[in-house]
Amino acid sequence: MSESFSTITLEIDDSGIAIVTINRPKKLNALNDEVLNELADVFKDIQIDEEINAVIVKGAGDKAFVAGADIKELRELDNRSGRMASQKGQQIFQLIEDTRKPVIAAVNGYALGGGAELAMACHLRIAGENAVFGLPEVGLGLIPGYGGTQRLPALIGKARALEMILTGKQVKAEEAQRLGLVNKVSADPVEASKELLNDILKNGPIAVRDAIKAVYHSDNRSGYQVEADLFGELCETEDCMEGTSAFLEKRKPEFKGK
Ligand code: CAA
Structure with a gap:
């Protein structure tokens, strides 16, 4: 069975594994509003579809899983709309994390910014040999806004997460595995x-569901609010306008700290 949205494809195989493909390859599968809305719709369907036992999330093409939130749209945001955009992304990624069926990100190519955050909202991550992870938002005058400031430290520890977030440096597949960012x-x-999913699905389905629930239960959620507030404030800075404009104009940004 397969179902099509405009920017997402959903296929379901005979074992009940749904493959969700983010399909905007010309923009390296960047998450614009339409992709985010469709991602939410597809995951709401997945939660209730009894034919679906597990999920794989991937990007179309070999070059990118997802190259981040859509920078063209980010450039238009002010404090209020920026906070709301961050909260919207957070809620959709929370919906993915809250899926009580195992969800794996199969990462080919770039998983940057919102793309890395999407992969981290999945329960497990398997990287292709060409996978590249990074949270480059500070280079745009921003911070990660879809949960990255919360999930990256939870996965790899605060010191290593801060190094990645503050430098914006990219990490290749092998290093991502060494850091604990990917499983394999x-x-x-x-x-x-x-x-991996077929191995998991040999086990008791209620136990699998409850194991996911228990593992995430202890997470502290208040940091997400701080992330969204700061993301909104940053959207109104001159640095953010400069960083996002520089990306779209294909030049280096000149930040002034304003
Ligand atoms: N948003 C919008 N468009 C994007 C995009 C993004 N995040 N990433 C790539 N694109 C577009 C490019 O603008 C380009 O479009 P045109 O062909 O119309 O010019 C097309 O996709 C192909 O990209 P490049 O020409 O840049 O490809 P490349 O091979 O030279 O570079 C790359 C690849 C290193 C991934 C580079 O595209 C890049 O740095 N992308 C942006 C990565 C980034 O900063 N992501 C974070 C976004 S902010 C965020 O996600 C905030 C948050 O937490 C919510």
Whole structure:
């Protein structure tokens, strides 16, 4: 079975594994508002569809999983709309994390900014050999706004997360595995994800559901509000206008700290 939205494809195989493909390859699958809305719709369907036992999230094409939130849209945001955009992304990624069926990100190519945040909202991550992770938002005069300031430290520890967030540096697949950001590196991350899910699905489905629930139960959620507030404030700075304009004009930004 397969179902099509404009920017997302949903296919379901015989074992009940749904493959969600983010399909905007010309913009490296960047998350514009339409993609985010469709991602929310698809995950609401997945929660209630009894034919679906597990989920793989991937990006269309080999070059990118997702290259982040859409910078063209970010450039238009002010304090209020920026905070709301951050909260919207956070809520959709929370919906993904709250799925009580195992969700794996199969990451080929770039997983940057909102793309890395999407991968981190999935329960497990399998990277292709060409995968590249990073939170480059500070280079745009911003901070990660879709939960990255909360999930990255939870996955790899505060010191290593801060180094990645403050430098914006990119981390290749092998290093991402060493850091604990990905579970495994594979030449074929979708196939490897299917194998892992088929192993998981041999176990008691209620136990699998409850294990996911228990693991996430202890998470402290108040940091997300701080992230959204700061993201909104940053949207109104000259530095953010400069950083996002520089990306779109394909030049280096000149920040003034204003
Ligand atoms: N938003 C909008 N458009 C994007 C995009 C993004 N995040 N990433 C790539 N694109 C577009 C480019 O503008 C380009 O479009 P045109 O062909 O119309 O010019 C197209 O996708 C191909 O990209 P490049 O030409 O840049 O490809 P490249 O191979 O030279 O570079 C890359 C690849 C290193 C991933 C580079 O595209 C890049 O740095 N992208 C932005 C990464 C980024 O900063 N992500 C964070 C976004 S902010 C965020 O996510 C905030 C948050 O937490 C909510």
